[in-house]
Amino acid sequence: MADNERKITPISDLGEFKLIEHLTNKNKIINESTEKAIGDDAAVLDYKNKKVVVTTDMLAEGIHFDLTYVPMKHLGYKSIIVNLSDLAAMNAVPEQVTVSLAISSKFSVEALEELYEGIYMACEKYGVDLIGGDTTASLTGLIISVTALGSATEKELVYRNGAKKNDIICVTGDLGGSYMGLHLLEREKNVFKDNPKVQPKLEGYDYILSRILKPEARTDMKKVFIDLGVQPTSMMDISDGLSSEVLHICKQSGVGAKIYEDRIPMDMQTRAMAEELNINPIVAALNGGEDYELLFTLPLADHDKIRNHPDITVIGHITDASEGTFMQLVGGNEVELTAQGWNPLKNKEE
Amino acid sequence: MADNERKITPISDLGEFKLIEHLTNKNKIINESTEKAIGDDAAVLDYKNKKVVVTTDMLAEGIHFDLTYVPMKHLGYKSIIVNLSDLAAMNAVPEQVTVSLAISSKFSVEALEELYEGIYMACEKYGVDLIGGDTTASLTGLIISVTALGSATEKELVYRNGAKKNDIICVTGDLGGSYMGLHLLEREKNVFKDNPKVQPKLEGYDYILSRILKPEARTDMKKVFIDLGVQPTSMMDISDGLSSEVLHICKQSGVGAKIYEDRIPMDMQTRAMAEELNINPIVAALNGGEDYELLFTLPLADHDKIRNHPDITVIGHITDASEGTFMQLVGGNEVELTAQGWNPLKNKEE
Numbered sequence: 173m174a175d176n177e178r179k180i181t182p183i184s185d186l187g188e189f190k191l192i193e194h195l196t197n198k199n200k201i202i203n204e205s206t207e208k209a210i211g212d213d214a215a216v217l218d219y220k221n222k223k224v225v226v227t228t229d230m231l232a233e234g235i236h237f238d239l240t241y242v243p244m245k246h247l248g249y250k251s252i253i254v255n256l257s258d259l260a261a262m263n264a265v266p267e268q269v270t271v272s273l274a275i276s277s278k279f280s281v282e283a284l285e286e287l288y289e290g291i292y293m294a295c296e297k298y299g300v301d302l303i304g305g306d307t308t309a310s311l312t313g314l315i316i317s318v319t320a321l322g323s324a325t326e327k328e329l330v331y332r333n334g335a336k337k338n339d340i341i342c343v344t345g346d347l348g349g350s351y352m353g354l355h356l357l358e359r360e361k362n363v364f365k366d367n368p369k370v371q372p373k374l375e376g377y378d379y380i381l382s383r384i385l386k387p388e389a390r391t392d393m394k395k396v397f398i399d400l401g402v403q404p405t406s407m408m409d410i411s412d413g414l415s416s417e418v419l420h421i422c423k424q425s426g427v428g429a430k431i432y433e434d435r436i437p438m439d440m441q442t443r444a445m446a447e448e449l450n451i452n453p454i455v456a457a458l459n460g461g462e463d464y465e466l467l468f469t470l471p472l473a474d475h476d477k478i479r480n481h482p483d484i485t486v487i488g489h490i491t492d493a494s495e496g497t498f499m500q501l502v503g504g505n506e507v508e509l510t511a512q513g514w515n516p517l518k519n520k521e522e
Numbered sequence: 523m524a525d526n527e528r529k530i531t532p533i534s535d536l537g538e539f540k541l542i543e544h545l546t547n548k549n550k551i552i553n554e555s556t557e558k559a560i561g562d563d564a565a566v567l568d569y570k571n572k573k574v575v576v577t578t579d580m581l582a583e584g585i586h587f588d589l590t591y592v593p594m595k596h597l598g599y600k601s602i603i604v605n606l607s608d609l610a611a612m613n614a615v616p617e618q619v620t621v622s623l624a625i626s627s628k629f630s631v632e633a634l635e636e637l638y639e640g641i642y643m644a645c646e647k648y649g650v651d652l653i654g655g656d657t658t659a660s661l662t663g664l665i666i667s668v669t670a671l672g673s674a675t676e677k678e679l680v681y682r683n684g685a686k687k688n689d690i691i692c693v694t695g696d697l698g699g700s701y702m703g704l705h706l707l708e709r710e711k712n713v714f715k716d717n718p719k720v721q722p723k724l725e726g727y728d729y730i731l732s733r734i735l736k737p738e739a740r741t742d743m744k745k746v747f748i749d750l751g752v753q754p755t756s757m758m759d760i761s762d763g764l765s766s767e768v769l770h771i772c773k774q775s776g777v778g779a780k781i782y783e784d785r786i787p788m789d790m791q792t793r794a795m796a797e798e799l800n801i802n803p804i805v806a807a808l809n810g811g812e813d814y815e816l817l818f819t820l821p822l823a824d825h826d827k828i829r830n831h832p833d834i835t836v837i838g839h840i841t842d843a844s845e846g847t848f849m850q851l852v853g854g855n856e857v858e859l860t861a862q863g864w865n866p867l868k869n870k871e872e
Contacts, residue, residue, distance in 0.1 A: 208681070211682075211774070212612065212681050212758075213608040213611035213612050213757075214575045214577035214609055214612045214670075215575070215576045215577070216575055216679060217573065217575075218573050219569055220571075221570075223567065223568050224567040224568070224569060225564045225565070226564055226618070226654060226671065228620045228622050228654055228669060229656050230622040230656040230665075230667060231658075232624045232658050234660075234661040235659045258563040258564050259564055261563035262563050262564045262566070273580075274580055274582045303576065305578060306579050306667075308582050308585055308586065309585045310582050310585065310665065311582070311584040312662050313660070313662070315580075315624050315660065315665045315667075317622050317656075317665075317667035319576075319578060319620060320564075321576065324566075329566060332562050332563070333562075407563075408562075409563060511539070
């Protein structure tokens, strides 16, 4: 989009080696564990006596993002965040990322510079080093593959399989905002298609737009847990929707769960947009995905320690596996949770 | 190809979670350093007091491979090998890989099973654990992104920047075979296009076909170096062609080099195919790429230790930076080496 007024350099002018050099020459290393970053056959890290926590995520054009309304800079930022969110879900400290791109010839060097601006912005904000990657051509579209590495001690690590009966179920922040932000963007895109002269109506929805376009990873929670004197028994990040994540924790921990509709935290903008579009906001929270908040469980005894934290909401409790996984609706009825999580393979394939 | 006679299950029948589960349920873990593999937000590794060596490579359909003649199983195998080759180039021991796929709806579950068969075959042969990944839809084609992790002690590691004046320059195995194998496949593909009833003429070229379709990583050299009592001063793998790699080592080490045309090791099949296609075989070795052999330098004093090793060839020596990087031709003339290495971004983009 921005390329209309800017210089446009075809990628082929640089070639692979020069392109990588061009995009990574401002790279700064901040973590002690990064001994050798970009520039050799591989990077070298020294984690001393800590565990290495590794995760990887791939974002595909037309599936995870639509470049008609997602700026390249935001995309670069988000591609890092979705990985750091997985490290936060392990209670690990993010330290390094590798970034690989498959890019079609429609992209200019300037567009990739913007993408990298976003990547570097996320790296700087989260104290992460860019240590490597690969750049190749693709026949169509843009694919971004990021691997993130982080550290944690044995004691700090939190897996999905430790939830116990009677544990309380908590979430950070609020849910469903990203999904409603996506709906807003889709609506304005369609309006624009019908009449390109109409200005998009995005005012008053800055929060839900930021949720979809510039999400953050809850790496801050590690310190919060320490400060509150709690250690989650299980944890994962909410990337596919609350419903799907509760089921993952229950399956891996061999337990059931009961959550309460009226306790699921949602922002006013999320509710307002849902009403405007005639969508049940709880569907956005349960099945929407991409909120990148944390879902975690704590022993019931820790309830008092977290009760007053403004960023933690108790939404239910762990039950026996035989009791299943249910949500109690406001009226008192119960519905079974299903894994209708955000599924790019199922929804967008034809 | 093979799908013609086999069951074809659309990927959408399974969805993302079940697809990953389906493809990874036979996963076995063999390395002590792998504490937690697939199944949580991230994998957990324990490298104790060793360094972590990390590399990543992306393969794109239509750029790095052509599915009209590359079987899915070979592709899976090769996607792991190209990464292990980078670890071998650091003198590290490969321990883990993550595999991410972007796949269009034209691929069946059975095709992905074949791909994973190749991935597991490489993992088993090289003693590597599959610890994670991501699977997503793509608008067209197949993109494979692999990250590999390995271990090494400080003393074992070999970088690109340690070559010293008078060091001898060595390569493992032989070069140019992969490039000539690719030319053979392209020729037969074109013959097939013109007349689909003609059987491909591949007999007698099994070696160069294996070089392009099923390359191996020289992770065996770490032990060879120990057995011979040598430690390379610099090393990298030959993935973009010898010429480009010699230039990388020289640039990073701040030295020059002189190599000799008549010492560059080439297989008889490579030479025969080059003659058949009227290509100078030295071009295949210098610019062809994808051989995944190792280029390394050793102190001159080590010459006697490696002289009789059947898999190591001395091709030249390191000079002062001011002397440049040259190849002496058979007739005695010298040509400057240029980085015309295999460049998918430059050659295939339009």
